[in-house]
Amino acid sequence: MSTSTPPTETQGWRASLLWFPDSQIPQARHESDGLLVTAREADGIVRIQAIGPYRDLAAQHPDLPTTHWPGLCIAPGFVDLHIHYPQTDVIGSPADGLLPWLEHYTFPHEKQFSDPAYAHEVSAFFLDELMRHGVTTALCFATAHSESVDAFMAEAQKRRLRMVTGKVLQDRHSPDGLRDTDTALSLHQTEELIRRWHGVDRLGYAITPRFAPTSSDAQLHGAGEIAQQFPDVWIQSHVAENVDEIRWVQELFPQARSYLDVYDRAGLLRQRSVYAHCIYLDEADRHRMAEVGATAAVSPTSNLFLGSGFFDYLASDAAGLRYGLASDVGGGTSFSPFQTMHAAYTVARQNVGRPGISLAPEHLWWQHTAGAAAALDLDGQVGNLLPGCEADFVVLNPNATALLARRTAQTETLAEWLFAMIVLGDERLIAHTVVQGQSVSDNKP
Structure with missing residues (x-):
């Protein structure tokens, strides 16, 4: 730096x-x-x-x-609405899709972030890399370790950056060393981290279930209770990214109307909630997100790289859904906002089987600056x-x-x-x- x-x-x-x-x-x-x-x-x-x-x-x-x-x-x-700082070193790893990529690369690597020294070193590199690419605000995933949050916040504070992150909640279907073995403790750690970091200097906290399959009902609803207790913190997770993932969610949560409904039932869908991908939402999902003021983080390089699918701009605009651009490193393939904007243009041209649309250059730039800031509920502050x-x-x-x-x-x-x-x-x-x-x-x- x-x-x-x-x-x-x-x-x-x-x-x-x-x-x-x-x-x-x-x-x-x-x-x-x-x-x-x-x-x-x-x-x-x-x-x-x-x-x-x-x-x-x-x-x-x-x-x-x-x-x-x-x-x-x-x-x-630039404002990046969804990125994983612990995945800096797995960017560019080949895989057959989202779930194999998590199993073979992401989960094994993230175990190392229980070590504060390692977490500090990666945080420092990651934040300097963001700034080198012109990104000055980001909503970031940490790992399941409190140490990963403390290290990231300290490094961001040192750089006077406006950053938001949170401890990942995952108490099932996760490997040893990454799984929350005590659900109540994981929720208590989340509350402690909110009190320690949220609103300090330019830092913010995000309640962070990894994605619905890796959290029990008890953990998801406990996270929702914390969200009600702290209405000005953010909520972040993934939704409707991959067809195999969606089938898994249907098996685990048969009572839910949709993947998004799992979070809604748990009290995790509101303003300042940001859900990455949102590829396979239906009309009711999009209208529900728009109704509560939730945001879609569009991650085009990741979606192309993992073969997940294409974000539907036309349907999202018709529903009034807020959205902005995200790199999604390390599933995403670049820290560069220019590559993300270029990929978004490419994705919009596909438009899910309908005639493609050409996003105006100003609109692409807005999605990564002022529009992303507004979607993050930081309109008038950054972007x-x-x-x-x-x-x-x-x-x-x-x-x-x-x-x-x-x-x-x-x-x-x-x-x-x-x-x-x-x-x-x-x-x-x-x-x-x-x-x-x-x-x-x-x-x-």
Whole structure:
């Protein structure tokens, strides 16, 4: 992790600017020569104070210390709605599908996170890798070990990041060393971790059943009771990802109307609940999620890699379902938001047997920034550059590679420019990542 001098109380940042004037609408604005003004407020958080054309704002802020990045573009830091930090080292592991992949790679590897030193080392690498790729906020899975949460939170706190994670709950159908052998203790540990970390600095806690098959009824309903006790914590899990998984859920929970209904019956479906994948939901499921304000974390690289299926954008929009993009590392194949956005475009073109749709480049970018933040119930805090938002942003270099420079120089519209970066971009496109007004990652050309 590279660091620089801490920010002054008020700071200017001059470059071209990309943001969403209305965070609920996927319509971006681009200012070719803009000024972003940030300041540390009384609570210690650095927030954006003003944004607009340099010619208009510069006179209002005389003698403002300003960092000038000519030829570069300041954009919101990316928000990842679903990622597994303990799976960093199993990314790119071959398997015949979701359940074999869990059995052969994920479960054996996650046993190591009972070791605090190991958990700290992986957390540090993972968080630095996220920042190198321009991701400044994420909803993360830890493992079944409390140590994995403590290590992650400490490393995120050190970096002043806005991160959310939670101890994984799994008290059955899991190997020794990963299975919660005492259900009551696993729930007590969850409550302790919430009290220790939720709301500390920029950290948040998520109640985290791994997925329905690996939790008993008692554990799921106990988690629901904790969710009722702490209404401002998040809930995260997986749902309707894989046809074999869905058959297993039907066998284990014959009384439930659907896979999603298992969580609903347990009190785990509400606002601030984020469910990954949501591929095989039916109309009633989507409407139920929309009704309670729950969110779908769309994980296109993972779904393509594991052959799980395609997220249905048209049906989700018709139901009013909130969604945003997620890398789902390590089932997902890249930390890069550009690869995730590109894969989402590909998935939407398939559209589950119906005529494909072409997601607009602005819509793809919104799904990974302002839209994802709103889906995470952090609208107005992260994922945008509006006044009041926390000062987490990326600095894009559209000339990062020879091909990018050649292609972006020939684009005629904002949509073409954004799409060129989505299709051709990788971490080299992120010249700087700025967290809380401080440059924390620099990708040198």
